[in-house]
Amino acid sequence: MVLVPHVLALGLYALAAALALTPFAGLRPAPRVLALGVPLLGIGAHVIGVARLTSFLGVAPTLSMLALFLMALQAASDGLFRASAVAVFTGPLATGLLGLALLIGLAPEGPPAAARGAWSILHITVSVLGLAMLALAFIAAALYLLQFRELKAKRFGAVFRLFPPLERLDQLNHLSLVLGFPTVTLGVLLGFGVRYAGGASVDAAQVVWGMLTWVVLGWAVGVRVVRHWAGRRAAFASIASFTAVLLVYVALKLAAPGTQRFL
């Protein structure tokens, strides 16, 4: 019964993405209760699906969890920041990630989750949550740059009308980055713990490149918090750091392909 809630969540995420995109197609925006309710229903179904996974190892379960956290962060952004435009990115992204997870197959590829220990589950969950937060920071930065460009160019179209104010996007980027970085750090530390407890093997390349991306992320947080960067510069820093994470991941996956392990 892992598949049914996942497929249901996929359908609801796709609907949520469509609802988020309709105003950009010149159609009337969906009522707020629908715009918030559909993703929340999808999250509910998805939580049930993830809770029934017997293994968190492998690309598919990780992608599924990443999609879940992205949608949860989307709902939080909408509820707390009135940043419904975030869904323009998170909706299709989460739908795509979950669809990919289902295509790869959510069947267990490793030992059952319980057998791997609570620390392992915690390591994976915290790391993926941190990654989702950094993705949200990236999305908020991208929205900021788009709105900035439209405002500077005096174009008063859909982006001007439907995207949140610049300051709010900057605040969302700041918060996601500042919360995301310690979360990722905690996830990495838990990973080391799991490794030294003998629960997982990590290549030297993964350690080196992982540390490098951690430093890049730390730099993006540092310039915001210590040097008080804001606005466009901070958005570029956020985008650059998340791009570094993605590039390193792709490089590591190319070096060691396969779907048995996320990293």
Added chain:
Amino acid sequence: MSITVLGVNHRTAPLEVRERFAHERRDVPASLERVLAAGARGGVLLSTCNRTEFYLAEADVAVPEAVWAILSERLGGGRSASEYGYTRRDRDAVRHLYRVSAGLDAMILGESQIQGQVRDAWETSKAQAGPKAQAGPVLHRLFQSALLVGARVRSETGLATGAASAPSAAVAVAARIFTRLAGRSALILGAGDMAELAATCLASEGVRVTLVANRTYERARAIAEQMGARALTLDEAWEHFADADIVLSSTAAPHAVVTWDHVASAIARRGGRPLCILDLGMPRDVEPAVAQLENVFLYDIDDLQAVAAQAAVERRRDIPAAERIVSEEVERFWAWYGGLVVVPVLKEFRERLDQVRATELERALRRLAHLSPEDRGEIEHFSQTLLNKFLHQPTLALKEAAQAGRGYGLLEALKRLFGLERRDDP
């Protein structure tokens, strides 16, 4: 019973005429008293800068004349106000008020201020016009439903979305830069009407106008006092660009007074905070190059009008949906209204025919004196049954028509055909 609206608005009269018709709040009771004295059973006067309208219950022939006389006196010069005016009756009058309340008849399509003005007009008429001017349940229901129609149109359609005027566009643009406008500080340059209007719009969103700068200090002080701000000369203003969130400029200068140098030196001290400059001057007050500075968002009057025009286009798309709501609500009101008037007329109709039946029965029974009491009773029962049979179908049809909102026309026909004069109005 009838509902009538008489008045003038921005479509029928130019501003210089409309401003003569406009009533201060204190003038309303006197004008309503005159209309009521002319024979109206109730009245509401809606007077805004764009319209002066009398909504009347039971306005017979003398009442419109009284209304036009009141307005003609205000117009002066022996001119007749009716030249600029219009009259709508019954269903058209209801539709007219609903369209007004919904913002469909407004100069700026969908503007929401009118709804408050409709509410005030009703409250004023109710409170100030005295017991004689009690507008009664019909006008009460009419105005309450008009407010609901306005709210429905605004919530169910996009008629009130976006900024449809340049000053409100200024607010919309600033709201795309700052998370919250409340608590932001604004610096006003110049003393133009447009800047004052836009400043008022911003202030209504909670923006604090902290500084007013003008070439003439005295003029700056006059406006600053109105807005609770501090007055400055223009030369003193530049350093304050470092603190203000919004700069609103509308000087009468023939050239740009805000240069790149003025703003650039202030931007360095802002720590990356955005600065929104709204240049409402004509010719422009701010050098266009200022827009190239990082975190400076400069908009001139053309930009704001472009925002307003776009909002207006989008609002126009929602006119059919808004008109549908108005039509639905007109029918609903008319169904209620038809039901309201049908009961007393039906009662009178039955009484009248029963009276005829009783008279004719008495006459017939006088001629048939030889009949036994049982037979006389039988004949009386027959007459009663016959009358009931005759009345059954018209009564049913009238009630059904009233429920469907078509009762009023049938009722008028019934009254004319049977000469029913007495009316038990609600």
